[in-house]
Amino acid sequence: MRRYSNDISIVFGGAAGQGIQTIASALVSVLKRTGCHVFACTEFMSRVRGGSNSTQVRITGRKRHAYVHRIDFLFALNADALEHLKTRIAPTTIVFADKSQVPSTDEGLLVDAPITSFARQAGNPIYSNTAAVAVALGLLGIPQEGLDNYLREIFAGKGDAVVADNIEAARLGYAFGRQTALREEIEVEIAVEPEKNRPKELLLDGTAAVGIGAVAAGCTFISSYPMSPGTGVLTFLAQRSHEFNIVVDQAEDEISAVNTALGASYAGARAIVTTSGGGFALMEEGISLAGMTEVPLVVHLGQRPGPATGMPTRTEQADLNLVLHAGHGEFPRVILAPGTFAEAILLTQRAFQLADRYQLTAFVLTDQFFLDSTGSMAAAVVKREPIERHIVETDEEYMRYRFTPDGLSPRGVPGYGKGIVKCDSHEHDETGHLTENFETRRRMVEKRLRRIKALAAESLMPELVGGSADAPNIVVAWGSNRGVLEESLDTLQRADLAGLHFSQLYPFNPSVATLLKGKIVTVLENNASGQFADLLHRELAVSTANRILKWTGEPFSVEEVVEALREI
Incomplete structure (x- = not known):
């Protein structure tokens, strides 16, 4: 019998334009409302339509913020999804697909799921996304009522008939999901126990977290030229500009964006620009200008693989050296890198505070994986720091x-x-x-x-995220790798191993050197050269015994980090 209990990985795969993210977003919203711990992350090609994209939704017994390689249930919306995800399909994977469109798979078990047929029965093929979400909920045994309520809210403005048709599509899909979970030849037993009476939580992604932090910090001006994955912060603030009195300028290029923001800051505004590595390369002269004029500025940089255009929709942590040395001449700066959504809210506020107080540029360094991931966090941890104007x-x-x-x-x-x-x-x-x-x-x-x-x-001290501070072996991570490090250490449960997460990358608190003195240090980061490991050595004379590096454009999976630590 295949049994799935407190850690289930569901992946939706298909082409751009097929509604993969719409399905995942609906499922995550419903699961969060029922009290489940959920985390979702996406990987997609740099194209408007076609290609192969996927979104992973994890339902876990405790809060997690990491990607896993494993797929328990795969919803393949086209045949290309199987080829694209074949290295992740195992004998234990159950694949849901329309057999008339998707051939059999060498691995896993293929279940004929006529999702489009359910949508047509409900009145329109466009309801396929609703039917797919319902199949997943039925499979998990989550009551359909939550989905019905969600559909009423989402489609309220489209009329009663549309709401009713979507609920009918959900009914058909849900019934199929429940029947599948009970089929003897499949032998699936699923135990998902939503946590009841949990404190109020927010469902958001990394982009929203950075945006909320900017609003909380009293940001009054943003000037940027769109470039993924940083564009989301621009659109987030633009959508709320009237509510929070934020002037929004979509500049003609990145050079104009940074200089316009400097002009606004010179006049007294609290200004931010958001970009990615390629766009930031054009801003470097402006950063040097900020250093000479001592004008406060916050720069959010969402990292993606380079050089040049690189891989626009993938993730990497290879721009640390870029922001550390950006601009000609010598002048101070601050670099912050949140590892959780709560940290993003707080650190973005801190970036504005430090920029104002010390009259310099403060960087908030994120990446595609962090910005496009979705999860829940306790509302109580969101804090608005006092706004200090100097x-x-x-x-x-x-x-x-x-x-x-x-x-x-x-x-x-x-x-x-x-x-x-x-x-x-x-x-x-x-x-x-x-x-x-x-x-x-x-x-x-x-x-x-x-x-x-x-x-x-x-400067902020690194945070212990697993194990004991007395452990002789310390694994260091920064930014978005916090979640995968936490879960990997929790999986290993080794007394001689601990993890430190850095959310401030420069300058270092002098006490960090003492904290790492005499330790066997391993650094985990998404780049090819070990940029943060080099920085530790240069600034604090901390030598790293091991470097776990990845630069494919993918995030680390829990499985590969666990395996790498076992080998070390």
Whole structure:
């Protein structure tokens, strides 16, 4: 008997345009409402129609935020889905497909699922997505009532007839799913136990988390040129711009975007730009301008594989060095990389706070896997940090770049006070006038760099995400690899192994070196060279014994991380 209990992997596969993400989104929403722990992640080709895409939905007994290679139930909407996912189909996989369209599979068990026929019976082939969701719910034994309520909400504006037809398609699909789960020749026993009386939770993706953080931070301006996977933050803020008084500028290119944001920040706005690696490459001169003018700026960079166009819809962590060294000259910056949706909300707020306080560029570094993943989080963990503005009212003696013991000059903005707020891309004196005086140049560089020490002192420490701090072997991860590291360590249950997750990548808190002293360090990251491992060595003299690296454009799976750690 095939038994699936507290960790079920359902994958929907098909071509772009077939509604794969629509099906997964509906299923995740219904499962979350019933009290199940759900996590979904997508992989898709860079094309509007065709190709082969898939979305994985995990239903687990405890909260998880990681991708698994295993497929328990595969819904193949076309024949290409089987070829595309063949390396993940095992003898235990049950494949649901219309046998008239999808040939038999060498692995797994193929169940003839006439989903399109159910939709036609309900009145229109367009209801196929509803029928597919219902089959999955019937298979899991989740009451159909939750789906019916969801359909009433979603299609309320389309009239009673559309709602009724969708509910009929759901009835037919659900009945088929229940019958399949009970068939003796298939021998499937599924145990999904939704958690009751769980605190209120939010269902969101990584894009929304970054956007919520920007709104909570008091963001008033965004200027960006669309580039996946960073575009979602632009559309998220644009959709809510009137509600939260955010000025939205879709610029003609990335050069314009960063310079427009700097202009807005100079005038007193809280500004952000969102982009990906290829777009950010065009922004580097603007980042250098921000360093010289000491204008606050937040940059969200959603990573994807490069160089050049690379793989626009895939994931990677290879832009750390890019943001670390972006811009000519030497000037301070902050790099943050959230590992959970709650962290994304908090760290985006922190990025705005640090940019304002230290008059610099703060980076929020994410990736395609993180931004396009969906999961639930407790509403109570969402916190709005106090908004601190470090703007002074100027007087007639005001000097924008006055020398101070901590390197931070009082920041004024035009029109607030009697002073003149001068700004120049040249090296300048305290008043803002350009200068070529060597002594002034020396002091200005020291002034700008002096704040790195203060930044490091308040830098976030890495978080223990598994095992004991006394363990001799430490696995280090950053950004989106937090979830896969947590689950892998939980699977291994080894007393000699622990995990540390870094959400602040630069500058490091000085105490980090002490934390890792004498440990056997393994670094887990999605790039080919081990960029974060190199950074640890360069900044803290921490040597890494092992590097677990992946640069195919796919996220790490729990299975491969567990296997890699066992081999080490």
